[in-house]
Amino acid sequence: MKINIAVFYGCRSVEHEVSIISAVQAMRAINRDKYDVTPVYVTKEGEMYTGDCLFSIEEYRNLPELFKKCDKVYFVRSGEKVVMKYENSGLFSKKKERSIDVAFPVVHGTNCEDGTMQGYFEYLGIPYVGCDILSSAVGMDKAVFKDVVKRAGVPVLDSIEIRAREYTLNKEAINERLIKEIGLPLIVKPVNLGSSVGITKVSEEGKLDEAISLAISFSDKVLIEKAINNLREINCSVLGDADSCEASVCEEPFMNDEILSYEDKYLGNSKSGPSKGMASLGRKIPAELSDERANEIKELACKIFKCMGANGVVRIDFMIDKDTDTVYANEINTIPGSLAFYLWEASGVKYSELLDRMIELAFKRQRNRDNLTFTINTNILSGVSFGSKGAKGAKM
Numbered sequence: 001m002k003i004n005i006a007v008f009y010g011c012r013s014v015e016h017e018v019s020i021i022s023a024v025q026a027m028r029a030i031n032r033d034k035y036d037v038t039p040v041y042v043t044k045e046g047e048m049y050t051g052d053c054l055f056s057i058e059e060y061r062n063l064p065e066l067f068k069k070c071d072k073v074y075f076v077r078s079g080e081k082v083v084m085k086y087e088n089s090g091l092f093s094k095k096k097e098r099s100i101d102v103a104f105p106v107v108h109g110t111n112c113e114d115g116t117m118q119g120y121f122e123y124l125g126i127p128y129v130g131c132d133i134l135s136s137a138v139g140m141d142k143a144v145f146k147d148v149v150k151r152a153g154v155p156v157l158d159s160i161e162i163r164a165r166e167y168t169l170n171k172e173a174i175n176e177r178l179i180k181e182i183g184l185p186l187i188v189k190p191v192n193l194g195s196s197v198g199i200t201k202v203s204e205e206g207k208l209d210e211a212i213s214l215a216i217s218f219s220d221k222v223l224i225e226k227a228i229n230n231l232r233e234i235n236c237s238v239l240g241d242a243d244s245c246e247a248s249v250c251e252e253p254f255m256n257d258e259i260l261s262y263e264d265k266y267l268g269n270s271k272s273g274p275s276k277g278m279a280s281l282g283r284k285i286p287a288e289l290s291d292e293r294a295n296e297i298k299e300l301a302c303k304i305f306k307c308m309g310a311n312g313v314v315r316i317d318f319m320i321d322k323d324t325d326t327v328y329a330n331e332i333n334t335i336p337g338s339l340a341f342y343l344w345e346a347s348g349v350k351y352s353e354l355l356d357r358m359i360e361l362a363f364k365r366q367r368n369r370d371n372l373t374f375t376i377n378t379n380i381l382s383g384v385s386f387g388s389k390g391a392k393g394a395k396m
Contacts, residue, residue, distance in 0.1 A: 002036045004101045005359065006084065008117060010042040013109030014197050014218065017060075022338050023106040024057045029341070029351040035359075038084065038098060040073065042112075048073050050084070071095065075124060082126040102362050103128040105335065110192050110219075113335050114140035127366035129358050130312035131334040138308060139334040140192045142223050145308075146329075152307040154300055154329050157319075158182075159225035161191065164216040175208050178224050185227040188212055190219035201227050230322040233330075234287050236297055237315045237340035238305040239354070241361050245305050247298035248343040252287035285346045297327060304329060311365060312358045315340045 009023030010016055020041075027037050039054035043063075051070035053059045059066050072087040082103075086095045103121050105128060107113050115137035121128040131139065138144050143161045150156050160182060167174055178186065185203040188211040198218040200211035215222040237248040287294070301316045308314075315336035319328045333340075339358075341351040349357075 002034060003359070004038065004099060005030070005035045005104055006038045006040050006100045006102075007104045007106055008040045008042060009106045010044070011107050011109075011112035011117065012042075012044050012046060013107065013111050013113070014193065015109035016044055018337055019106060019108045019112075020060055021057065022108065022335075024055065025338055025341070026104070026106050026355060027055055030355050031352045034356070038100065040084075041070070042107075048075075075100070077124055082124050100126060102126065102359060104359070104362075105130060106339065107335060108337065109197075110140065114192060127362045129362040131308075131310050131314070132365075135309045135311070136334050139310070139314070139332045141221075142189065142191050142331055143221065145332060149304050149307060149329050152303060154304055154307075155327065156330075157225045157228075157328050159223050162212075162222050162224065164220045164222070167212060167216065167222070171209060175205070175212075178208065179205060182224055182226050185229065187225050187227045188215050189223050189225075190215045191221035191223045192219050203227075228319055228321045228323075228328075232320040232322055234289070234297055234318045234320060234327075235315055235343070236301040236318065237313060237336065237343040238301050238310070239313050239344070239349075239357065240305065241311045241365065242306070242309060245302050245310075247301045248340065248347045249286040250289060250294055250297055251343055251346075252284045254282035254284070285343065293327075300327065300329060304332060308332065310334065312361055313339055313344075313354065315343070 007023055007027050009019045011019065013019065023039070027039060030037055039050055041049045041054050043049070049067060049070040050073050053066065053069045059069075073084050074087060075082055075084055077083075081099045084098045084100055086097070103124075103126050105112070105117050105121075107117055110116075113136060115133040118128065118131070118133045118136050122133060130136075138148055143159070146156045146159060160178060162174055184205065185201055186208075187199065187201055188208075189199040190197070198215045200207075200214060202208050202211045212222055212224075232252060234250050234252055236250045238245050239248070240246060289297070297318055300318070304310075304316055305314060310332070313336065315333040317330040317333070319330050320326070321328070339354070341354055344354045345351060
């Protein structure tokens with residue numbers, strides 16, 4: 001009997017379109033002999049749609065027409081099962097509700113990858129693939145992430161975090177502090193976005209306000225850190241859970257500018273055909289590193305994965321300061337673009353096998369959770385009543 005898996009993607013995020021690309025890639029790679037796959041496209045307004053047409057990336061070019069071919073759905077807990085119901089199914093409808101065994105979020109960015117969607121799955125009580133609420137939230141907040149891994153002994157660049165209102169009320173003093181404590185050049189980034197959205201390298205003091213204003217248009221919190229002049233970016237993926245994990249080969253992405261931009265990541269090959277997401281990025285796999293340096297980065301990646309309490313597949317981005325030959329952890333992508341399948345294929349793991357292992361980890365975590373106690377048998381309400389003077393029979 002096949003496992004019913006629902007792939008959730010899209011959502012109210014600036015990385016909405018990137019999520020669609022990653023999800024369609026994943027749904028095409030899943031072993032259909034083992035899984036029945038249900039696409040669940042979440043619109044930017046939070047509505048959920050399903051339909052066979054959602055497996056085709058070309059269909060998303062005209063969303064109004066796409067929705068006409070799809071059915072709006074929602075999910076409920078029914079006894080021991082989680083069921084997908086059709087919103088417009090009447091008494092005589094041929095559409096039947098579908099039981100879902102596991103949820104597979106392929107989402108990127110705020111309002112979904114940050115623990116929001118994971119909380120929805122926890123509420124439904126359904127097994128789900130990937131990081132849990134806490135590790136997802138920590139991974140999305142770049143400032144919190146740096147604090148967590150720094151306490152674990154992982155090297156990170158010093159940084160300053162500021163809030164939008166704080167900056168608006170006191171721009172001159174804050175800019176002066178940033179120049180004094182961080183110095184130029186520096187990097188300004190929204191604290192909770194991915195895909196390089198809203199990130200700017202500032203080399204002139206006069207450009208600082210413009211960069212911070214851009215960042216706070218995406219996020220209430222902004223992170224400012226020293227820019228590395230002579231930089232190499234190295235990425236590494238990790239697969240596993242709290243019990244064990246393994247690192248992939250390392251990659252070195254190529255940049256067209258001083259920082260790896262959204263266009264570098266997702267639009268670099270647009271002239272040659274439809275985007276393939278992160279899989280289309282110019283890169284060197286494996287990165288040209290000494291065995292010692294490659295092993296150092298892999299060990300750091302696994303250390304970060306463990307201290308985060310991560311699950312499934314993540315990608316961790318590192319920076320090497322070539323002037324000092326120092327490695328720094330930059331950020332973690334708890335649901336990486338294209339699920340980093342290209343790194344695992346280069347490591348000898350086929351995409352279908354990678355997805356299979358991620359789903360197995362989801363069921364393993366759910367089995368462990370089922371052995372925990374979340375409620376206790378008690379009936380304290382049996383002696384509680386409310387009179388005109390408040391609770392009687394119990395102290396409130």
